[in-house]
Amino acid sequence: MEFDSIILFEKVNKWFGDFHVLRDIDLSVVKGEKIVICGPSGSGKSTLIRCINRLEEHQRGKIIVEGIELNDDLKNIDTIRSEVGMVFQSFNLFPHMSVLDNLVIGQHLVRRVPKKEAEEIAITYLNRVKIADQADKYPGQLSGGQQQRVAIARSLCMRPKIMLFDEVTSALDPEMVKEVLDVMVDLAQEGMTMLVVTHEMGFARTVADRVIFMDEGQIIEENSPDAFFDAPSSDRAKNFIGQVLHHL
Amino acid sequence: MQTTANQFKNPEPAPFKSGSFWGWLKINLFSSWFNTLITICLLYLLYAFSTSFINWAFINAVWFGDTAKACPNSNGACWAFVTDRWRLFVYGLYPKEDYWRVNIVYALAALTIISFLFSFGRLKKIFRISMVTILPIAGYILLVGGYFGLEYVAPENFGGLLLTLVIASISILGSIPLGLMLALGRTSNLAVISKVCTYFIEFWRGVPHIVIIVMFVALLPIFIPDGSKIDVVVRAFIAFAAFNSAYMAEVFRGGLQSIPNGQFEASRALGLSYWKMMGYIILPQAIRNSIPAMVNTCIGIFKETTIVMLIGFSDLLGIIQISLESSDWVGPPHIFSSAYTFAALVYFIFTFGISKYSERLENRSNVDS
Numbered sequence: 001m002e003f004d005s006i007i008l009f010e011k012v013n014k015w016f017g018d019f020h021v022l023r024d025i026d027l028s029v030v031k032g033e034k035i036v037i038c039g040p041s042g043s044g045k046s047t048l049i050r051c052i053n054r055l056e057e058h059q060r061g062k063i064i065v066e067g068i069e070l071n072d073d074l075k076n077i078d079t080i081r082s083e084v085g086m087v088f089q090s091f092n093l094f095p096h097m098s099v100l101d102n103l104v105i106g107q108h109l110v111r112r113v114p115k116k117e118a119e120e121i122a123i124t125y126l127n128r129v130k131i132a133d134q135a136d137k138y139p140g141q142l143s144g145g146q147q148q149r150v151a152i153a154r155s156l157c158m159r160p161k162i163m164l165f166d167e168v169t170s171a172l173d174p175e176m177v178k179e180v181l182d183v184m185v186d187l188a189q190e191g192m193t194m195l196v197v198t199h200e201m202g203f204a205r206t207v208a209d210r211v212i213f214m215d216e217g218q219i220i221e222e223n224s225p226d227a228f229f230d231a232p233s234s235d236r237a238k239n240f241i242g243q244v245l246h247h248l
Numbered sequence: 249m250q251t252t253a254n255q256f257k258n259p260e261p262a263p264f265k266s267g268s269f270w271g272w273l274k275i276n277l278f279s280s281w282f283n284t285l286i287t288i289c290l291l292y293l294l295y296a297f298s299t300s301f302i303n304w305a306f307i308n309a310v311w312f313g314d315t316a317k318a319c320p321n322s323n324g325a326c327w328a329f330v331t332d333r334w335r336l337f338v339y340g341l342y343p344k345e346d347y348w349r350v351n352i353v354y355a356l357a358a359l360t361i362i363s364f365l366f367s368f369g370r371l372k373k374i375f376r377i378s379m380v381t382i383l384p385i386a387g388y389i390l391l392v393g394g395y396f397g398l399e400y401v402a403p404e405n406f407g408g409l410l411l412t413l414v415i416a417s418i419s420i421l422g423s424i425p426l427g428l429m430l431a432l433g434r435t436s437n438l439a440v441i442s443k444v445c446t447y448f449i450e451f452w453r454g455v456p457h458i459v460i461i462v463m464f465v466a467l468l469p470i471f472i473p474d475g476s477k478i479d480v481v482v483r484a485f486i487a488f489a490a491f492n493s494a495y496m497a498e499v500f501r502g503g504l505q506s507i508p509n510g511q512f513e514a515s516r517a518l519g520l521s522y523w524k525m526m527g528y529i530i531l532p533q534a535i536r537n538s539i540p541a542m543v544n545t546c547i548g549i550f551k552e553t554t555i556v557m558l559i560g561f562s563d564l565l566g567i568i569q570i571s572l573e574s575s576d577w578v579g580p581p582h583i584f585s586s587a588y589t590f591a592a593l594v595y596f597i598f599t600f601g602i603s604k605y606s607e608r609l610e611n612r613s614n615v616d617s
């Protein structure tokens with residue numbers, strides 16, 4: 001199991017000042033696996049996935065991504081980051097660049113792909129998220145759903161082996177959620193390794209191999225989506241599902 | 249179907265055509281009796297002031313003459329003073345036979361401004377970059393001389409508008425990169441760098457500029473061995489660059505703080521290194537957001553160049569002062585006020601130009617964001 005895993009957490013602990021935000025996290029993800037992470041607000045879901053591309057640093061334990069351990073004397077952090085794509089709740093597109101340039105800049109500066117080629121790759125991915133006709137617009141001229149699809153395409157252009165999604169649909173108007181989820185379902189079917197923080201139960205049921213439920217910095221429960229949503233074993237998970245279902 | 253269509257209200261024309269002059273007047277000046285009252289009062293004040301100003305500045309003004317005797321009447325401006333001494337104002341104490349060197353530099357500066365005001369299609373970038381590199385190099389060689397058989401002219405002799413413009417442009421162009429570096433240093437994660445930059449900025453901001461200038465000019469030779477060999481003008485430039493870069497640094501820091509954290513995170517998540525992130529993602533946005541405050545600082549720098557008078561240089565204001573005290577022009581106080589009106593006009597033209605240009609920059613950057 002350990003040898004196949006593309007991401008491995010061993011007894012990972014992290015503090016924000018005195019606040020113990022991740023507590024003894026153990027997690028192993030194999031290539032091509034889709035994992036949905038859910039849990040109440042403040043439980044450490046974002047912190048967990050942000051440790052994978054070292055937007056956050058852990059203080060104790062071991063994180064191994066693609067066979068490379070993440071620690072302080074990591075010289076090639078930028079290489080790891082270009083292998084791990086991340087999509088945020090707030091899109092974070094670069095507002096001073098056209099959609100096309102948003103997709104070109106990472107390839108060109110990090111992967112050193114020549115501009116022309118990078119533009120062709122960018123158009124390919126914009127086509128895949130069905131938005132190639134907006135290539136020359138600026139992010140501010142697009143709807144939220146369109147922006148989020150551009151953000152996904154921007155990550156995919158880097159040819160990542162792992163994709164991290166942090167509540168990518170929570171800032172969207174309801175009618176735009178589907179267009180973004182559709183793109184993610186497509187991506188899952190192509191075999192991408194995905195870690196998705198979301199409360200979209202439908203998505204979890206169709207796509208996820210495993211659901212991880214977090215609370216107070218710990219992984220409380222780990223199960224197949226159907227087992228988790230239909231018959232959660234812990235009281236906290238029961239409570240949480242009750243609340244989420246209530247809101248849906 | 250038809251009933252629902254009838255419920256929609258058809259668009260009506262706006263009460264005033266927004267483009268029309270009368271519509272604009274009505275909306276902006278006479279929208280209520282109170283507004284109308286204010287408008288009438290202001291119009292009256294404007295009328296009263298401008299008629300007396302026009303009488304003073306044009307109708308009763310004396311335009312030519314070579315001594316104070318040309319301007320006996322205090323009810324009119326004495327432009328004779330300006331037309332008699334304009335060479336001194338423009339070229340300072342620069343040797344007369346070498347005025348052509350200054351003229352070439354003025355022409356190059358004008359060309360540089362033109363390169364930034366107008367677009368020249370595909371040549372735009374090349375034109376601008378070459379002007380920005382040619383101007384300081386050619387400017388130095390031509391003005392100071394000592395190369396290519398050009399006679400050496402000590403910077404102390406610059407004076408007048410020439411000195412004002414040289415100090416202002418060196419301070420502005422020097423303080424922008426320095427300030428940018430200080431701002432990056434101050435926001436750096438490395439505690440040592442951030443502390444050093446913070447105290448550097450706080451020190452220069454906290455000491456009156458007059459004190460700094462005098463310190464540099466009078467005390468530097470005492471502290472630094474061979475310090476007296478550094479030209480006095482160069483010492484003044486260093487002082488100007490030092491405190492102005494501190495102000496610029498705070499301007500850029502404000503710009504950096506206006507960039508949401510998500511921009512940094514997205515850049516890092518893509519694998520951009522610190523310098524690439526700053527150069528391509530953060531600074532282009534931060535600098536754009538800093539433009540209004542930057543222009544404010546630039547205008548301040550431009551006006552503040554006048555404090556070089558205190559260390560014995562004659563910038564535009566200084567040379568006007570000296571000319572007023574010359575035996576030909578010592579005379580009634582209205583010569584004095586005319587001279588200062590002229591100085592005000594010159595400073596205003598330059599600072600107004602800077603602020604108009606920045607307005608254009610801002611408008612242009614609004615288009616694509």
Ligand SMILES: Nc1ncnc2c1ncn2[C@@H]1O[C@H](COP(=O)(O)OP(=O)(O)OP(=O)(O)O)[C@@H](O)[C@H]1O
Nearest residue numbers: 016017019021039040041042043044045046047048
């Ligand atoms: N940079 C930080 N400094 C200090 N505390 C932080 C920081 N980032 C997050 N926290 C705290 O750590 C805890 C976990 O945060 P995290 O963002 O991982 O939660 P989350 O599970 O993603 O919650 P949400 O569903 O609201 O996004 C929260 O209590 C939060 O206040």
Ligand SMILES: [Mg+2]
Nearest residue numbers: 045046047167
């Ligand atoms: Mg979160």
